[in-house]
Amino acid sequence: MTTRQDRANAIRALSMDAVQKAQSGHPGAPMGMADIAEVLWCDYLKHNPANPGWADRDRFVLSNGHGSMLLYSLLHLSGYDLTIDDLKNFRQLHAKTAGHPEHGYAPGIETTTGPLGQGIANAVGMATAEKVLAAQFNRPGHEIVGHFTYTFLGDGCMMEGISHEVCSLAGTLGLGKLIAFYDDNGISIDGEVEGWFTDDTPKRFEAYGWEVIAGVDGHNPSAISAAVEQARSNLDKPTLICCKTIIGFGSPNKEGKEACHGAPLGDDEVALTRERLGWNYGPFEIPDAIYGDWNAREKGAAAESAWNEQFAAYQAEYPELAAEYQRRIAGDLPADFAEKAAEYIRECQAKGEKIASRKASQNALNAFGPVLPELLGGSADLAGSNLTLWSDSKGVTREDASGNYLFYGVREFGMSAMMNGIALHGGFIPYGATFMVFMEYARNAVRMAALMKQRSIFVYTHDSIGLGEDGPTHQPVEQLASLRLTPNMRTWRPCDTIESAVAWKSAIERKDGPTALVFSRQGLPAMARTDAQLADIERGGYILKDCDGLPELILIATGSEVELAAKAYDALTGQGRKVRLVSMPSTEAFDAQDIEYRMQVLPLEVPARIAIEAASADFWYKYVGMDGRIVGMNSFGESAPAEDLFREFGFTLDNVLAVADELLTDFS
Numbered sequence: 001m002t003t004r005q006d007r008a009n010a011i012r013a014l015s016m017d018a019v020q021k022a023q024s025g026h027p028g029a030p031m032g033m034a035d036i037a038e039v040l041w042c043d044y045l046k047h048n049p050a051n052p053g054w055a056d057r058d059r060f061v062l063s064n065g066h067g068s069m070l071l072y073s074l075l076h077l078s079g080y081d082l083t084i085d086d087l088k089n090f091r092q093l094h095a096k097t098a099g100h101p102e103h104g105y106a107p108g109i110e111t112t113t114g115p116l117g118q119g120i121a122n123a124v125g126m127a128t129a130e131k132v133l134a135a136q137f138n139r140p141g142h143e144i145v146g147h148f149t150y151t152f153l154g155d156g157c158m159m160e161g162i163s164h165e166v167c168s169l170a171g172t173l174g175l176g177k178l179i180a181f182y183d184d185n186g187i188s189i190d191g192e193v194e195g196w197f198t199d200d201t202p203k204r205f206e207a208y209g210w211e212v213i214a215g216v217d218g219h220n221p222s223a224i225s226a227a228v229e230q231a232r233s234n235l236d237k238p239t240l241i242c243c244k245t246i247i248g249f250g251s252p253n254k255e256g257k258e259a260c261h262g263a264p265l266g267d268d269e270v271a272l273t274r275e276r277l278g279w280n281y282g283p284f285e286i287p288d289a290i291y292g293d294w295n296a297r298e299k300g301a302a303a304e305s306a307w308n309e310q311f312a313a314y315q316a317e318y319p320e321l322a323a324e325y326q327r328r329i330a331g332d333l334p335a336d337f338a339e340k341a342a343e344y345i346r347e348c349q350a351k352g353e354k355i356a357s358r359k360a361s362q363n364a365l366n367a368f369g370p371v372l373p374e375l376l377g378g379s380a381d382l383a384g385s386n387l388t389l390w391s392d393s394k395g396v397t398r399e400d401a402s403g404n405y406l407f408y409g410v411r412e413f414g415m416s417a418m419m420n421g422i423a424l425h426g427g428f429i430p431y432g433a434t435f436m437v438f439m440e441y442a443r444n445a446v447r448m449a450a451l452m453k454q455r456s457i458f459v460y461t462h463d464s465i466g467l468g469e470d471g472p473t474h475q476p477v478e479q480l481a482s483l484r485l486t487p488n489m490r491t492w493r494p495c496d497t498i499e500s501a502v503a504w505k506s507a508i509e510r511k512d513g514p515t516a517l518v519f520s521r522q523g524l525p526a527m528a529r530t531d532a533q534l535a536d537i538e539r540g541g542y543i544l545k546d547c548d549g550l551p552e553l554i555l556i557a558t559g560s561e562v563e564l565a566a567k568a569y570d571a572l573t574g575q576g577r578k579v580r581l582v583s584m585p586s587t588e589a590f591d592a593q594d595i596e597y598r599m600q601v602l603p604l605e606v607p608a609r610i611a612i613e614a615a616s617a618d619f620w621y622k623y624v625g626m627d628g629r630i631v632g633m634n635s636f637g638e639s640a641p642a643e644d645l646f647r648e649f650g651f652t653l654d655n656v657l658a659v660a661d662e663l664l665t666d667f668s
Contacts (some may be wrong), residue, residue: 002293004221007042008034009277010077010290012250015069016273017283018090018097020264025091025099028247028260029067032218033152033183036243039224040150040181041074041296044232048300049079052107055329055426056307058147059110059126063119064154064183065100066262072097075108077286077294082106084284103424103452111424112452115444117160118417120180123151124166125421125430127178127238128396128406132376133427135402137325142314144307144325147177148232154183155193158201162445165414167238171209174398176235179228183218185247191258202242211239218243250277328374328427331455331511340371341505348497349534352526357559358461358519360500362387368504369393369404376428378406379459380415386433386461412438416445416458423454429508433459435467436476436518439483449514450488456514457507463493463518464614465649466560471639480518481619484587488513492586493613495562496526499585502537506589520560522642527562527583540589541601545569545581550605553664556582556623557612561631561651565612568656577664580606584623608667610659614651627666629659 011034019025046058062071069090075082082096086106089095096106100114110126113119127149134145157163170178182201186193202214211234213227224243231239248260251273265273274280281287315322327334344367348360355363369375369390379388394403408415412434419430439446439460449456465475483491490513492503500519507515527544536542541556545566553572557565562583569581582601584590590598602609602623609628611620617632624630631650638645646652 002290004038006290007294008038009279010286011037011070011073012277013279014073014087014284016265016270018069018087020267020270021088022091023264025069025264026066026262027265029064029154029183030070030073031249031251032185032245032247033067033070035219035221036181036224037070037074039221040228041078043225044228045150046147046303047296048304049297050301051304052080054304056145056147059149061110061119061123061151062101062113063123063151063157064116065113065119068099068101071101071109075106077291078296080108088284111421112448115448116156117162118445118448120151120153120157121162121166121414121417122421122424123149123178124170124175125418126425127170127175128173128418129422129425129428130177131175131401132396137321139318144311144314149178151180152183153180155188155197158182159197162413162417165411166418167205168208169409169411169414170238172398173396174236175238178238179231180240182240182242183245184242185245187247187258187261189258189261205240209237211237212242213239214242216241216243218245219249252276331426333509334371337371341368345498345501345534348501349529353497354523354525355497356520356523357494357500358387358521360497361459361504361517361519362390363497364501364504365390368508372508374427374429376404376406376422376430378408378415379433380408380412381410382434386459388433388459408432412441413445416442419456420445420449420452420454423456429455429457431457431459433461435462435474436460436479437474439479447486450486453488453513455511458514458516460516461519462521463559465637465645466614466642467521468642468645469639472636475637476615477633477636478616480615483516484619489516490586490588491516491518493518493559494585495559495583496524498526499537503585506538522560524560525563527566537585539593539597540586541582541584543580543601544583547578547580549578550603551580552578552608553660554580554582554602554606554609555612556584556609558584561612561614564651564653564656567653568660571653571657572660608663610663612656629663631656631659
């Protein structure tokens, strides 16, 4: 039987060896947090390395993701499919062991971390998902949802503003199964943090409504274990365990110093550290006895087997609930969703009403929500403007978490990162809303959703200068281009109720990445379409109005500008011009179509093209070419009524016709 110190030193050795071999990385945090990790993973964490996706496993999030070798060491030692060769390949091309933990690269990595603060935000999202799912499915005598979310975080996470956003909300929601370990080592890249971080962190978290266990010796297993026991016994509040640690613990010349934060120790120092720790083994060498005591496969299999027995009893008593739980955990939609969604879209086309697309979005939620109990919505204090509340929305509270709507407060970044945690947890399709311009507050969380290919639905309203008098601080210009240029993101800017419903259907059905739904404040008329055109909306770009034969001019537009383009089409057609109007609500969806379809919509034989969108103009050159024209924004907006702004910036019929006349003259 090995000692706790032996098991913790295995983490330290693997971490310093991998960083040394890569000549790159952060050995200090793994070496400092090894004792905390050993207690948590060996004594408390409920998981099964043979089945990393077991639904009722505890979640573990390394928010200070630069210390990634801590996580990789834990996964390797406890029996996950992460070999010693994978550890030797740390930070190399196509390795499972990237510089920061990357979700999907290796089993057991619950989320991608690295941008500090987002890991704790993801963890808050996961703990929220656990609480809501438990309230929706657990029944007396049947606790099929009952797991903890544990997270490690350091000074950098604490300094990031997002930690305030999410930890404040976690206290309000009473997330009692969230336990955070604060690695209080007093060091960041620039040195001793007392020069720039003097917060009273325990008081801060007490003010949030957390239980705080302060002054824990992070190198004393008994103290750590006592703190975990105390945290697990209080299910009314989230818990912060403040662990005082020494960064780079064991390194004779570098422990406690910034020198070991983000650089290899060096061969000589590694040798001295081995000697000081009494680790008499070579690089990447772990004795069988230590492997044996770390291996969690047998214990994990037993825990999952016990849960399976619990679920079988639940299934016998509540067969419909059990089936619904399994469907939602699998991420499958109800069997009749596609049919009901298509029926609603046809109804929208037949009704043909003129409303703002944000209202069309709310109508879609009212249509889809009743058949999708997995929807978990929210807004960053703009529900009445974003129109994200639907008829059966019920708020999630500390006392009653069985609802389907989160009031996030003014926390755009926190909301978006929590949504990612909810999506990663499983059982829900999260959507959250704000004004489109405030996507900028949340930009990195949106990027992380795309990086991890999570089904997060970001709802952005007030999508252009059309929001009017609130002025340029609230009028998005460059945000659409930013979203469209983000890999794995799918952005929709619909022109009417019909495209709005299709956009929602597409976002809900998409499993391989996030979606941004971009809606207007002002009313938009419904466009007439054939059944074939209705079916083509999902392709992202389609021919809305056409001429006989090959057109001489193609108009491309999105959102509110489709109405303007349609008026230009009618006027030009009345002049005897052969014109095509292409509505392109989703450029990414269009780009994903086969070349034959794209050439059918935008034939190369027609170079005369005009793109019309009240957003950054430069994005559209990929569709109109250098010889085409763009009626778009090349500056910020102004404060004025919407109709005055559209006139000021050239979004008028007269201007579009003038641009068309100039372009057709050039090509004549």
